[in-house]
Amino acid sequence: MRELSSEAGASDRNAQTRHRRRGRDDMAVPSAEFRSYYGRQILKSPVWNWMIAAYLFSGGLSAGSAMLAAGADLTGRTELRRVSRIGALVSLLASMYFLVGDLGRPERFHHMLRVAKPSSPMSMGTWILTSYGPGAGLAGVAELMPARVRRTWVGRLLGWAARPAGLEAAAVAPGLASYTAVLLSQTAVPAWNEAHPYLPFVFTGSAAASGGGLGMLLAPAGESGPARRMAVAGAALEVAASRTMERRLGLVAEAYQTGRPHRLRQASEWLTVAGAVGAVVGRRRPALVASGAALLAGSALQRFGVFEAGVASTKDPKYVVVPQRERLAERAAGQ
Structure with missing residues (x-):
């Protein structure tokens, strides 16, 4: 019995020694890197x-131009109002062309108007675009009408309706500028989905910067004050939101900080x-033109x-x- 007891004690001591040694070995092994299946x-x-x-950029440009045009109309800046309204219209037509070109068939846009689903960013975006x-x-x-048409009753009617129409478009414009960011962030694409708290601010700031840039590019220098202020505010919001997004996204931020996306x-x-x-x-016309062109190019490159x-x-x-595993670990730790 003593021999069996001594053998059992020795076996226990050996097992404890192996357990301690295994624990030291486990501590020495580095954590495994993530690898996918092949x-x-x-x-x-x-x-x-x-x-x-291109649709993301042109839609934002149209929204920013519409907001600037409404402000110019209310403050009596006729040339700034004119170029901004025309810019909003042209960029809206361009965005519709790009959207329909991607959809493949124009009737698909019409089909999306058959329902209104608040939980669907695509459905709400369609109605925002239709309202705008x-x-x-x-x-x-109204701004493109020739002088002889303006003197007719049709021209006078359009001229009278231009202000409320422009104000209505400006009221819907913030939704147009930001809904595309919500649409992207509701997909399963990691770089868009993880950035959902920040993308609307990036896109809205970019839209304001591009709208102000277009006003600086086309309007006379004497009426460019609102365009310059809007461009500076939009650029500040865009850069701040973009930097914050990169700093807080964690691992997914690499997709924005490497390769072609980083360069753009x-x-x-x-x-x-x-x-x-x-x-x-800048106060002179050449400086304002160069600055406006830079803001437009910067907004386009942001979207791309x-x-x-x-x-x-x-x-x-x-x-x-990896983000899925981190969320599961945080949830388990919280429980």
Whole structure:
């Protein structure tokens, strides 16, 4: 019995020794890096092409121009009002062209008007665009009328209706500027979905900067004051929201900070800041034209950079799996 007891004690001591040794070995082993199954991507990349990025930009430009046109109309700046209304109309037509071109068939836009679903960003965006279009279109057409048409009863009627139509478009314009960000963030694309608290501010600031930039580019220098102030405010919001987004996204921020998306958004930030500085210090016409062009280019590159980042994030499975694991771990720790 003593021999069996001594053998059992020795076995227990050996087991404890192996357990302690295994614990030290486990502590020495580094944590495993994430790897997917044969490196295959988990999500399918978006089927959208560059036309959607162009739609994002042109829609935001139209919204920013409509807001600036309403302010110019209320303050008596006729030339700034004219170029902004025409800019809102032209960019609206461009956005519709890009949207329908991506949809493939024009009747698909009509089909989306058969229902109104508040929980669907696509449905709400369709109705926002439909509500915005008539006002912006009527105000823009009123500015394009020849002088001889203005003297007719049709011209006088359009001229009378242009102000309420422009104000209605300006009221809907913030929704038009930001709904595309909500639409992107409701997809499964990691770089868009994780950025849902920040993208609406990035897009709204970009829309205001581009609208102000267009006013600086086309309006006389004497009437460009509201356009310059709007451009500076929009640029500040866009750059601040973009920097905050990159700092708080964690792992998914790599999709914005590497490769082609990083180059596009870095160029966007440089152009936007340069345009804002020009809007503050510039007073002569050439400086305002250069600053306005820089703001327009920066806004366009911002939209293309965000679009490219979303596509890139679907090709690397770590952007899908790692954030999911982190959320599960946080939920388990909270419970």
